[in-house]
Amino acid sequence: MTLEECYEKFGGDYSETLERLVMPELVEKYLRRFLKDPCYKLLVESFREDGSRDREAFQAVHTLKGLCLNLGLTPLTQSSSALTEALRDGRKPGAETQFEQVKKDYAAVSGAICELIGA
Amino acid sequence: MSDRNKPKVLIVDDSELNRALLIDMLGDRYEVLEAQDGEHAIEILWKRGHELALMLLDIVMPGIDGFEVLEVMNRNSWMIKSIPVIVISAETGTRTLNRAFELGVVDYISRPFNFMIVQKRVENALMLYVKQRKLIALVEDEIYENEKRSSLLIMVLSHIVEFRNKESGLHVMNINTVTRVLLKHLLKKTERYGLTDSDVTVISMASSLHDIGKITIPGTILNKPGRLTPEEFEVIKTHSMAGARMLEEIPFGQDDILLKTAYQICRWHHERYDGRGYPDGLVGDDIPIAAQVVGLADVYDALTSDRVYKPAFDHDSAMRMILNNECGVFNPLLLECLRDAEDELQRKLMEDAYSSRMDVDAHMLASEKYAGIDAAVSARTLRLLEYERSKAQFYASISEDILFDYSVNPDLLTISQTGVEKFNLPESIYYPRKNERLLSCISVKDLDMVFEKLKALPREDMRVRCEVELRNGDRKEWYRIIARPILAADGSHEIRGAVGVASNIHREYTKMLDLEKQYRSYKPEKAAPAAESTIAEIDTHPF
Numbered sequence: 001m002t003l004e005e006c007y008e009k010f011g012g013d014y015s016e017t018l019e020r021l022v023m024p025e026l027v028e029k030y031l032r033r034f035l036k037d038p039c040y041k042l043l044v045e046s047f048r049e050d051g052s053r054d055r056e057a058f059q060a061v062h063t064l065k066g067l068c069l070n071l072g073l074t075p076l077t078q079s080s081s082a083l084t085e086a087l088r089d090g091r092k093p094g095a096e097t098q099f100e101q102v103k104k105d106y107a108a109v110s111g112a113i114c115e116l117i118g119a
Numbered sequence: 120m121s122d123r124n125k126p127k128v129l130i131v132d133d134s135e136l137n138r139a140l141l142i143d144m145l146g147d148r149y150e151v152l153e154a155q156d157g158e159h160a161i162e163i164l165w166k167r168g169h170e171l172a173l174m175l176l177d178i179v180m181p182g183i184d185g186f187e188v189l190e191v192m193n194r195n196s197w198m199i200k201s202i203p204v205i206v207i208s209a210e211t212g213t214r215t216l217n218r219a220f221e222l223g224v225v226d227y228i229s230r231p232f233n234f235m236i237v238q239k240r241v242e243n244a245l246m247l248y249v250k251q252r253k254l255i256a257l258v259e260d261e262i263y264e265n266e267k268r269s270s271l272l273i274m275v276l277s278h279i280v281e282f283r284n285k286e287s288g289l290h291v292m293n294i295n296t297v298t299r300v301l302l303k304h305l306l307k308k309t310e311r312y313g314l315t316d317s318d319v320t321v322i323s324m325a326s327s328l329h330d331i332g333k334i335t336i337p338g339t340i341l342n343k344p345g346r347l348t349p350e351e352f353e354v355i356k357t358h359s360m361a362g363a364r365m366l367e368e369i370p371f372g373q374d375d376i377l378l379k380t381a382y383q384i385c386r387w388h389h390e391r392y393d394g395r396g397y398p399d400g401l402v403g404d405d406i407p408i409a410a411q412v413v414g415l416a417d418v419y420d421a422l423t424s425d426r427v428y429k430p431a432f433d434h435d436s437a438m439r440m441i442l443n444n445e446c447g448v449f450n451p452l453l454l455e456c457l458r459d460a461e462d463e464l465q466r467k468l469m470e471d472a473y474s475s476r477m478d479v480d481a482h483m484l485a486s487e488k489y490a491g492i493d494a495a496v497s498a499r500t501l502r503l504l505e506y507e508r509s510k511a512q513f514y515a516s517i518s519e520d521i522l523f524d525y526s527v528n529p530d531l532l533t534i535s536q537t538g539v540e541k542f543n544l545p546e547s548i549y550y551p552r553k554n555e556r557l558l559s560c561i562s563v564k565d566l567d568m569v570f571e572k573l574k575a576l577p578r579e580d581m582r583v584r585c586e587v588e589l590r591n592g593d594r595k596e597w598y599r600i601i602a603r604p605i606l607a608a609d610g611s612h613e614i615r616g617a618v619g620v621a622s623n624i625h626r627e628y629t630k631m632l633d634l635e636k637q638y639r640s641y642k643p644e645k646a647a648p649a650a651e652s653t654i655a656e657i658d659t660h661p662f
Contacts, residue, residue, distance in 0.1 A: 020233040026143055033136050062179050063134050066209040069231040070140060 001116050003027055009112040010075065010105075017072030030071055031113050039063040040106055047099050051091045058087040061102070076105040125150040126172035126245055131160040131188065132207065133180040141175060141207070144237045157183025161191050164198055169503070171202050173245055175228075178208040178215060189222035197502075199223040201252075203244040207232075269377075270324060277327040280334050284341060290420060291327050296467050297416035299323040304456040305412070311452075312408040322409045325381040329388050329413050332362030344427045356397050359389050383407040388414040393448040403450075415453050418446045423468075434465055469545050512536075519623070521598075525551070526605075526616040532557070538621070542591055560590050573604045573617050586628060589621070596625040 003024055007014035014027075021027050043060035046053035061083045068077035083098040128145065131154045132138050142151050152167070154160040157180055164171075178185035185206065192198040203225040208215070211229055219227065225244050228237060277291040284290075302319040305312070333341060336358055340351045347355065362385030372378050387410035390396035392403055396414075406414075422437035432440070438461065440446055442454060457464075512535075515522045521538035525531070532551040539546050548554050552563055565587040572583040583602050588595050602619025606612050 017231075020231055021140075021144075022234040026140075029143075030136065030140055033139065037134070037136050039134065056181075059133075059179060059181055062209065066134060066230050067136055069209060070137070072231065 003031075003116070006031070006112045006116040007072070009115070010073065010108040012074050012109070013072045020072075027071070028116075032117060034067060034071060034073075035110055035113055037067060039067065044103070054087055054091050058084065061087060064102075073105075073109050076102070076109050079105045127152060127167075127170050128241065129154060129160065129163055129171050129174045131155075131157070131174065131180070131185070132177040134177075137177070137207075140232060141237065144232060144234050145241065146238070149241075156180050157185065157188045160188050164188075164192065164202075168198055168202065172248070173241060174202050174204045175207050175241075176204050176224075178206060178210050178219070186218065186222065189219070189224065193222055201248075203248050205240060205244060273324055273327045277331065280331050283338055284333065290330075290424065293420045293424070293468060294326050294329065294413065294416050295323050297419055297464060298326040298412050300460045300464055300467060301412050301416060301453065301456050304460050305408075305452065308456060309452060311404075314408070321377055321380055322384075322412065325377055325384055325409065326413045326416065328362070328366070328381045329384045329417065330358065330362065331365060332358035332360070332385060335361040342427050346428070356389070359386050360398050362386070380409050383410050384413045386410070388417055390414065391447040392450050396447065411450050411453060414447075415441075415449050415457065418449075419457070419464075422446070434461070521621040522619075523602075523621065524616065524618045527614060542589070561587060569600055569602065570617075573602060574614050576604050577612060579603060579606050583619075586624065596623060597628040598622060599624045599628075 004014045006012075007017070017027060018024065021030075039060045043057055043064060046056040046060060048057075061080050065077065065080040065084050067073075068080055079098060079101040083095065083102050086092045086095040086098050125147075126149050128149045129152045130138050130141055132141070133155050135155070138153050138155075142153075145151065149172075152163060152171075154163055160174075160176070161183065176185045176188060185208065189199070189204065192202070192204070199222075204223065205226045205228055206219050206224050207228045207230070209230045216227060226240055228240055274291065281291055299319060302314065302322060306314050306316070306319060336355060340347070340354055343351065363382050366378060366382045366385060367373075369378065384407075387396075387399070387401060387406050390399065390401045390406045390410060391414075392406070392411070394400050394402035396406075418441060419437060422432045422440060423434060425431045438457070441449070441457065515535035516537065518535070518537060521541065522535040523538065524533050530550050532548045533546060534544060534548070536546070538544060542560050544556055544560065548557050551557050552566055569583060569585060569587070572585065576583065581603065583604075584599065586597055586599050589598050598621045600619060600621050602617050604614050605616040605618060607615050
């Protein structure tokens with residue numbers, strides 16, 4: 001699997017990302033690191049029904065959004081952006097739906113990356 | 120490129136991935152420090168802030184966020200002034216941007232990161248700051264050098280004039296000092312004369328020229344040891360107008376503030392507040408304030424110095440005579456200033472620090488001209504130096520030992536406050552080998568001996584240790600001198616100066632000498648060991 005194919009699989013924008021990061025080695029390096037980054041796990045842990053850890057969840061998804069932006073993980077960028085706004089100043093209606101979407105998109109991305117690195 | 124020369128960049132972002140990505144983008148042209156939250160960033164700012172060339176700052180972070188970091192940097196303004204901050208945040212809302220810029224942020228790199236953009240923005244911010252700093256330093260240096268040179272030239276000219284008087288040239292320096300002190304107090308007291316700090320510096324500099332007219336006075340009258348006849352006195356009085364006329368006849372620069380002030384001083388420094396002065400009989404504030412101040416300074420110095428026609432009076436008698444109008448009537452405001460400044464005057468006149476006084480003038484002018492420019496870095500450097508200096512001074516002041524440092528060029532010995540107080544010496548002693556007051560405490564032979572030993576040391580980490588007898592009034596006491604040389608940095612190992620300590624070892628040393636004597640008197644048959652000398656190099660002695 002090539003990097004380009006990987007990106008295609010989860011709907012990301014490889015050419016734009018390559019333009020910005022310039023070196024394919026960097027793209028691959030950071031895709032790998034993305035898998036290991038703790039922000040997604042933290043988001044999943046802290047996003048509770050009762051909203052008691054919403055502050056943490058906000059920061060986690062905000063970080064996630066930043067990473068996605070940097071790596072051109074388009075669908076996940078969009079859903080984590082939406083969730084970020086939904087959690088920005090207290091939980092807004094629709095947050096739970098967004099959260100589900102984020103989980104779905106993350107799964108797609110991580111699946112594709114795992115395939116890429118042959119894990 | 121070695122790490123030491125690379126600019127240091129601090130990256131503050133709670134995401135390790137982001138930090139790593141930025142580091143990769145910056146490449147190895149920079150040395151990178153990382154902080155994962157605001158608290159950590161602030162810690163680094165305090166500990167190594169003066170090393171940082173730039174900061175990349177995220178806003179949204181757990182705990183202390185980016186805005187709080189910026190607040191801290193603004194509270195300690197040197198941080199925000201000398202470290203350009205580029206915000207790297209996914210937050211792009213106008214509110215965030217505005218607030219960041221208000222807090223002094225220099226630029227904003229939005230996400231997603233772009234290799235070229237990151238590199239270029241960082242480079243640009245750095246170049247801008249570096250160039251700014253260099254320019255400021257260059258300009259300050261230029262101005263300083265110029266002012267210093269003019270100061271020096273003025274000094275030289277006035278010394279030439281003084282030379283005929285057979286006075287030590289201290290007169291000119293003293294007038295300079297007294298004028299400056301009086302003016303500083305006057306500045307604080309009243310707005311009436313519209314004086315600024317700049318004026319103070321100019322008037323003090325110009326005061327050096329007040330007696331240039333004396334060059335037209337015949338030496339026989341100038342140096343007559345007795346009372347002057349009325350005719351002779353009339354001749355002397357012409358020196359005011361003579362000086363003014365000389366300045367007037369300079370073909371250019373008549374607009375120059377220094378020349379104008381010097382003219383005023385020359386012509387009217389012998390006027391008196393009640394109109395009974397000369398040459399024009401001006402009254403009260405018709406006399407330019409510069410001339411009034413120098414006039415008073417002149418009288419004070421004349422009273423407290425030796426002259427061919429009279430010995431020096433002590434400070435208190437001089438004050439009494441002046442305040443009783445025995446030497447002419449002066450502006451009451453000025454007399455108040457004189458009273459206020461009594462202690463400061465006496466202290467400052469004790470110092471022989473010639474060049475440091477001139478340096479103060481020049482430096483003040485230079486830095487005043489740049490009060491407007493953001494010279495945060497130079498100010499910070501000065502602050503750091505000042506801090507180190509006050510630390511050193513403090514340690515010296517609580518020590519019972521006398522700390523000293525010596526430089527070959529200029530030939531200057533500087534001693535710590537302890538030495539000043541214990542031996543009643545000035546802090547700065549020029550040409551120590553010829554300084555009478557110093558030589559009343561230590562013999563030329565001992566001075567030379569210590570210096571010869573220092574010259575013989577090939578490295579700065581080697582020491583000279585010797586015992587000398589120092590005279591304090593009518594007491595003679597033994598001191599141990601430990602010193603190390605300061606060598607030229609150009610590899611020639613030429614001695615440039617020395618640094619050392621003189622500790623009072625009188626009690627132990629005399630005890631040891633007694634013991635030696637006793638020991639020797641116990642065994643008269645054995646050959647006497649090396650004869651006592653007043654100087655001994657005792658490297659292995661337990662003391």
